Amino acid sequence: MNSSTHSPIDDRVQRSKERVLRTTSELLTESGLGGVSIEEVSRRSGVAKTTIYRHWATRADLVIDACSQISTKQDVPDTGSFEGDITVFLTSMATLLRTARWSSIVPSIIDAAERDPDMAQIHSIIQRGHAAPLQEIITRAARNGEIPISTDPSTMIAALLGPLFYRRWFSREPLDDTFVKAVVQNVISQL
Amino acid sequence: MNSSTHSPIDDRVQRSKERVLRTTSELLTESGLGGVSIEEVSRRSGVAKTTIYRHWATRADLVIDACSQISTKQDVPDTGSFEGDITVFLTSMATLLRTARWSSIVPSIIDAAERDPDMAQIHSIIQRGHAAPLQEIITRAARNGEIPISTDPSTMIAALLGPLFYRRWFSREPLDDTFVKAVVQNVISQL
Numbered sequence: 001m002n003s004s005t006h007s008p009i010d011d012r013v014q015r016s017k018e019r020v021l022r023t024t025s026e027l028l029t030e031s032g033l034g035g036v037s038i039e040e041v042s043r044r045s046g047v048a049k050t051t052i053y054r055h056w057a058t059r060a061d062l063v064i065d066a067c068s069q070i071s072t073k074q075d076v077p078d079t080g081s082f083e084g085d086i087t088v089f090l091t092s093m094a095t096l097l098r099t100a101r102w103s104s105i106v107p108s109i110i111d112a113a114e115r116d117p118d119m120a121q122i123h124s125i126i127q128r129g130h131a132a133p134l135q136e137i138i139t140r141a142a143r144n145g146e147i148p149i150s151t152d153p154s155t156m157i158a159a160l161l162g163p164l165f166y167r168r169w170f171s172r173e174p175l176d177d178t179f180v181k182a183v184v185q186n187v188i189s190q191l
Numbered sequence: 192m193n194s195s196t197h198s199p200i201d202d203r204v205q206r207s208k209e210r211v212l213r214t215t216s217e218l219l220t221e222s223g224l225g226g227v228s229i230e231e232v233s234r235r236s237g238v239a240k241t242t243i244y245r246h247w248a249t250r251a252d253l254v255i256d257a258c259s260q261i262s263t264k265q266d267v268p269d270t271g272s273f274e275g276d277i278t279v280f281l282t283s284m285a286t287l288l289r290t291a292r293w294s295s296i297v298p299s300i301i302d303a304a305e306r307d308p309d310m311a312q313i314h315s316i317i318q319r320g321h322a323a324p325l326q327e328i329i330t331r332a333a334r335n336g337e338i339p340i341s342t343d344p345s346t347m348i349a350a351l352l353g354p355l356f357y358r359r360w361f362s363r364e365p366l367d368d369t370f371v372k373a374v375v376q377n378v379i380s381q382l
Contacts, residue, residue, distance in 0.1 A: 159353075166349045182350075186378065
């Protein structure tokens with residue numbers, strides 16, 4: 001009896017939590033970290049402030065929870081060649097940088113990470129998520145003898161992701177296929 | 192008579208303005224854009240709110256003025272070789288990224304630039320300041336026949352600055368001489 005009466009309540013709690021996280025993520029996109037207050041999240045989501053505080057003790061906890069859900073998990077391509085793999089990965093990354101919601105939230109997180117260790121932790125998780133597939137592609141290519149075993153993955157990842165991030169957040173120039181191809185060729189030509 | 196009595200007042204006004212801008216810049220470093228309010232700038236600088244509002248109509252105007260003063264003007268090196276020039280420039284940029292105050296404020300500006308055209312304008316000025324010396328180095332080397340005339344400066348600048356910015360603000364890995372040398376070699380080897 002107890003378990004069957006619990007279930008709808010649990011569902012409702014779950015739905016409220018999801019609505020709060022979704023609203024927080026929307027506010028982050030629209031106005032950055034500065035735009036997120038428990039007041040505003042409550043107003044927009046229709047979830048009472050007391051309910052929000054029951055799940056997240058502070059605004060920081062809520063923001064961290066919302067941020068940790070925004071990064072996109074990318075597959076590790078396996079085209080049969082190193083050049084093919086990094087081209088597929090960077091092309092997909094360029095698309096995400098142009099279109100994914102996290103792309104406009106990341107600067108907020110990086111800014112907060114400069115001063116807040118919790119946000120630095122969140123940023124580090126997102127960052128590792130972006131670099132991990134390349135790490136795997138590079139390790140595999142070195143194992144297969146396609147690239148020198150002496151290749152430093154971290155330097156190569158900076159040479160591949162750095163120019164894309166630079167265009168998205170710094171120079172705001174187009175992230176098109178021509179550019180992705182040039183970045184790939186730049187790295188391939190030094191092997 | 193009038194001009195001699197004016198001068199000390201002008202000096203005082205000038206000193207107040209400088210104190211307000213310096214305080215704003217300190218607050219930006221400590222807490223990002225979110226930490227800057229006219230209230231707090233007034234409290235810290237000891238300059239009355241009414242005086243601040245006389246010079247800057249809005250908080251945004253004050254922030255934009257403070258931000259526009261933070262970027263560092265870098266010289267264009269002339270070592271006699273393209274490789275030497277980009278090595279000197281990137282080494283100095285790596286030092287600034289590790290130590291200059293603007294380095295911890297830039298994420299705040301980029302974040303605001305995502306949504307605010309005025310801040311996007313400020314960021315674009317800072318960004319052009321960072322890229323301009325490289326643009327000049329590349330143009331000169333192409334003119335001298337040291338690098339192919341077909342070299343696309345914008346792609347090459349992304350390959351040079353992108354990895355440095357990536358390490359400073361994204362992966363937070365060391366920006367040491369070994370890394371700078373690897374970035375230079377990566378670009379040199381494709382020529």
